[in-house]
Amino acid sequence: MAKSTSAGARASKSASAAPRSGRALPKGKAWGGRFAEQTDRLVEQFTTSLAYDRRLYPYDIQGSIAHCKTLERAGVLTTRESAQLVRGLERVKLELDHGRFPFLPQDEDIHMAIERRLTELIGPLGGKLHTGRSRNDQVALDLRLFLRDVVSRVMGQVQEFRRVLVGQARAHLDVVMPGYTHVQRAQPVLMAHHFLAYVEMLERDWGRLRDCRTRLNVMPLGSGALAGSNYPVDRRYTASLLDFPSVTQNSLDAVSDRDAVVEVLGALSLIMMHLSRLSEELILWASQEFRYVDLPDTFCTGSSMMPQKKNPDVPELVRGKTGRVYGHLMGMLTLLKGLPLSYNRDLQEDKEALFDAVDTTEQSLVLCTELMRRLVVNTTVLAEAAEGGGMLATELADYLVTQGVPFREAHSITGQIVRFSLEQHRPLQQLTLKELQGFSPRFGQDVLLCLTVRGAINRKDQIGGTARRRVEARIKELEKALKG
Incomplete structure (x- = not known):
């Protein structure tokens, strides 16, 4: 009897281990076949990405x-099935x-929601629909398509901002202002030259975005979960449908690569x-201590307590939000630094950071462009500021050099003259020739x-200098390059 009981027990155990028809699977999960229990509600809430990745739906x-058409070309789908799937996706x-x-x-993410x-x-x-495809290469594709559009759009916004700055430079070509080092008045420059400095910065930004777009414009679909596809899919055909010039060459890298996200965040x-940096200058320039510019009322706010206040909120927020974008870049680098190949769920964290950085930068670009378009420059205040502060001292030193005085000696002599000027409470321009010759007979x-x-401005007549002739020539070059 004992032997019989043991055999029955083994049979019972074997039967209980076998698959049972009709077993309840995790409700609505495409991957539910492997699981015998429902996903914990807290896990559902913790792992869902639908709240933010739904913007990837287009x-x-x-x-x-494109995947449907590729499967049709491979003979996996009939023409009728492919057409029906495409019509359904369009609906x-x-x-x-x-x-x-x-x-x-x-719905745990937008990809599963669409398929459901x-x-x-x-x-x-x-x-x-999902034949021969994993969410891993699907998400990698969606991100690259998204980034390609974003980068192209931001490049256009950068160019528009450059056009506005060049326009302001043209409008203020004859306005002189103090140039600064260490936030101390240093040498006079044309305000147009100052504006064009930001145009140069933005040109580099545009170039970085262009380079990012080139590197990210490679199609990962067809890489599967990590090892490739068992189906005879023509990846180059898929790439042509999606306007990618090339396809990724390693499936492991393709599904785990987020270099494009890091590059775009860096740009x-x-x-x-x-x-x-521009915002910081506008905040200073608009203050009562400087009064160099007036910000448009529509881009400022007042105080709930002090009626006289006009606060430069937009530049301040741009300055503050810069740290937020930096944080997303550092977060993404930190996320990636310890991940083994290939895909890991950690990568889900790339999207919120990317989306917020994109939104923040686009808003900041648009607002700064419009603010600069409406900026009012106080030319009288700037002209007065450019006359003071000993900003012509370098001109004296350079004059002595042309008379054969070694620069270090000329620098020392000019420093003594500046001290004398300050003690006399007279700007350098009011010193007499006799007074200057008291410091050096070379004058x-x-x-x-x-x-x-x-004269000080127009002597800086080299490429890149602040001489009016050079600045106007650069404005013409930029107007031609940015036309349209």
Whole structure:
């Protein structure tokens, strides 16, 4: 009897280990076949990405349509099946476009939500959509499509900002202002020259974005989960449908690579740094201590307590939000530094950071462009500021050098003259030739021609200098390059 009981127990155990028809699987999960229990509700909440990755839906559907056509070309789908899937995907997109898409609690991300809705609309055929594809290469594709659009759009915004700055430079070509080092008045420059400095920064930003776009414009679809596809998919054909010039060459790298995200975040961080530097100057210039510019009322706010206040909120927020974009870049680098090949769920964290950085930078660019378009320059205040502060001292030193005095000696002599000027409470321009000759007999009558702001500016007549001739020539070059 004992032997019989043991055999029965073994049979019972074997039967309990065998698959049972009708076992309850995690509700609505495409991957549920492996699991015997429902996903914990807290895990569902922790792992879902639908709240933010839904903005990828146009790219997800674009990629899915290309995938359908590739499967048809490979003989995996019939022409009729492919056409039906494409029509279904187009219906799903219309629902999403018009806010009629019925999201459900079990939708863990936009990719699964689209596939679930597609199956509801066209039936079991919807289950064939994912043939030969993983969410890993699907997400990698969606991100690259998204980034390609974003980078192109931001490049256009950068160019528009450059056009506005060049326009302000043209409008203020004859306005002189103090140039600064260490936030101390240093030498006079044309305000147009100052504006064009930011145009140069933004030109580099544009170039970085262009380079990012070149490197990210490589198609990863067809890499599968990590090892490639078992189906005879023509990846170059898929790439042509999606306007990619090339395809990735290693499936492991393709599904785990987020270099493009880091590159774009880096480029956006540099744009924000440049906007922040401009914002800092505008904040200073608009203060009562400087009064160099007036910011448009529509870009400022007042105080809830002090009626006289006009606060430069937009530049201040741009300055503050720059740190936010930096944080996303550092967060992404930190996220990636310890990940083994290939895909890891950690990579889900790339999207919130990227999306926020993109939104923040685009808003900042648009606002800074409009603020600079409406900026009012107080030319009288600037002209007065450019005359003071000993800013022509370098002209005296350079004059002495032309008379054969070694520069270090000329520098020392000029420093003594500046000290004398300060003690006398008289600007350098008001010193007499006799007074100057008291410091060095090398000073001649022609030195007085050096002690003018316009003369100081126009002597900087090299490429890149602040001489009016050079600045106007650069404005013309930029106007031609930025036309349209």
